[in-house]
Amino acid sequence: xxxxEQPKLQKTTExxxxxxxxxxxxxxxxALIVGLVIGAGIFETPALVAANANSETDVLxxxxxGGLISIIGALCYAExxxxxxxxxxxxxxxxxxxxxxxxxxxxxxxLSVIQTGSIALLAFVFGDYATQILPIGTFSAGIYAAxxxxxxxxxxxxxxxxxxRLQNWLTITTVLxxxxxxxxxxxxTTGSSPAPAAASTTRSxxxxxxxxxxxxxxxxxxxxxxxxIENYQRNIIRSLLWGLGIITALYLLINLAYLKGLGLTxxxxxxxxxxxLMRQAFGQPGAIFISxxxxxxxxxxxxxxxFTGARTNFALGRDVSAFRWLGVWQDRHDTPTAAYLFxxxxxxxxxxxxxxxxxxxxxxxxxxxxxxxxxxxxxxISLFVLRVRDPNxxxxxxxxxxxxxxxxxxxxxxxxxxxxLVYTGTGAIVGVVVVALGIPFTLRYRQxxxx
Numbered sequence: 001x002x003x004x005e006q007p008k009l010q011k012t013t014e015x016x017x018x019x020x021x022x023x024x025x026x027x028x029x030x031a032l033i034v035g036l037v038i039g040a041g042i043f044e045t046p047a048l049v050a051a052n053a054n055s056e057t058d059v060l061x062x063x064x065x066g067g068l069i070s071i072i073g074a075l076c077y078a079e080x081x082x083x084x085x086x087x088x089x090x091x092x093x094x095x096x097x098x099x100x101x102x103x104x105x106x107x108x109x110x111l112s113v114i115q116t117g118s119i120a121l122l123a124f125v126f127g128d129y130a131t132q133i134l135p136i137g138t139f140s141a142g143i144y145a146a147x148x149x150x151x152x153x154x155x156x157x158x159x160x161x162x163x164x165r166l167q168n169w170l171t172i173t174t175v176l177x178x179x180x181x182x183x184x185x186x187x188x189t190t191g192s193s194p195a196p197a198a199a200s201t202t203r204s205x206x207x208x209x210x211x212x213x214x215x216x217x218x219x220x221x222x223x224x225x226x227x228x229i230e231n232y233q234r235n236i237i238r239s240l241l242w243g244l245g246i247i248t249a250l251y252l253l254i255n256l257a258y259l260k261g262l263g264l265t266x267x268x269x270x271x272x273x274x275x276x277l278m279r280q281a282f283g284q285p286g287a288i289f290i291s292x293x294x295x296x297x298x299x300x301x302x303x304x305x306x307f308t309g310a311r312t313n314f315a316l317g318r319d320v321s322a323f324r325w326l327g328v329w330q331d332r333h334d335t336p337t338a339a340y341l342f343x344x345x346x347x348x349x350x351x352x353x354x355x356x357x358x359x360x361x362x363x364x365x366x367x368x369x370x371x372x373x374x375x376x377x378x379x380x381i382s383l384f385v386l387r388v389r390d391p392n393x394x395x396x397x398x399x400x401x402x403x404x405x406x407x408x409x410x411x412x413x414x415x416x417x418x419x420x421l422v423y424t425g426t427g428a429i430v431g432v433v434v435v436a437l438g439i440p441f442t443l444r445y446r447q448x449x450x451x
Contacts (some may be wrong), residue, residue: 033243067248088315097382108438115309185257297415
């Protein structure tokens with residue numbers, strides 16, 4: 001492997017804007033990845049996967065395969081992140097591979113749809129479960145969602161030290177809570193040994209994998225902090241593999257606990273599989289425990305998503321004069337304050353929209369999914385483009401079995417893009433339109449650059 005010095009970001013500037021120094025350790029990066037991926041999905045998608053599986057073996061195979069695909073994707077991102085460490089991650093890869101216009105459109109999509117929509121989606125889940133513990137009125141879920149976004153944005157603005165500490169503790173609590181469910185499911189429940197599920201024409205391995213891969217989504221956000229990771233040549237790949245290894249093991253164990261405690265049929269028919277498992281073991285106190293755990297998991301994911309989302313906005317501010325104010329790094333707190341504030345404002349606006357429509361979670365899923373997978377696909381293609389366009393660049397890490405593994409990952413992204421367009425509703429159309437509104441801006445930017 002070639003050796004490259006850690007980027008000296010403490011006192012350097014890019015486009016006249018001061019940037020930051022590496023300050024994220026290996027454990028911090030692992031906690032961030034685990035927090036990004038393990039959100040509320042693992043409490044809902046296992047039932048949907050079971051409903052599309054023909055046997056318990058199929059359920060466990062689907063979750064195993066999802067972990068394998070994610071690890072392959074992590075290997076691809078590790079090559080990009082170690083070769084081009086930068087604040088902005090995929091923004092930088094897309095700029096190098098396809099030009100600044102595509103990168104700016106990506107940044108616009110994250111700012112208006114992908115990241116802000118994900119923050120709002122997670123905040124709604126937090127609000128729904130917080131309301132189960134302590135309702136505060138007709139718009140309780142929306143109020144809780146807004147409070148979570150505002151407080152966590154403020155915490156991140158106060159400095160990376162505070163956000164890292166909170167992230168680490170939330171992730172530890174999340175992992176311990178999930179392990180508790182695993183132990184209870186495997187030891188304290190008896191299962192009902194139901195009859196095999198009746199055959200159904202709606203069962204589909206492909207549909208099961210859609211839900212599985214959605215549950216694994218989010219690990220790629222580690223690329224946004226590649227320039228801030230200490231000893232990035234080693235720690236980027238180590239954090240991705242350790243993070244996804246922990247996540248895959250937890251997902252397999254918790255599905256095994258669901259299957260043992262409830263059985264395949266009851267699991268497939270459950271609207272709240274984790275709550276049903278805990279209620280079977282401990283009654284209503286068990287269901288309350290799940291509500292508290294979901295609150296912790298969603299706070300974990302919201303904080304991580306706010307943290308990484310601001311990095312792309314910062315990168316946009318460095319490149320585009322109209323957004324230069326987003327590209328200011330506050331040395332005192334080591335944060336992109338303006339990027340955090342603008343991201344928070346858009347997220348709060350989406351929470352307001354979801355509260356008014358009273359269908360916040362589903363609306364945000366439809367709104368974000370197609371755009372997310374489209375740019376994920378472009379990022380995977382950029383690996384091939386940059387191998388050809390920049391062959392002499394030192395690469396501290398190279399994807400093994402190239403080009404087989406990257407092609408497999410690219411095909412998975414393409415399939416998820418197709419599925420997100422086919423199975424989502426009008427929210428997807430709104431998301432596509434919002435991103436399309438950024439196209440005239442990118443074309444205008446290109447015209448100004450060519451003068």
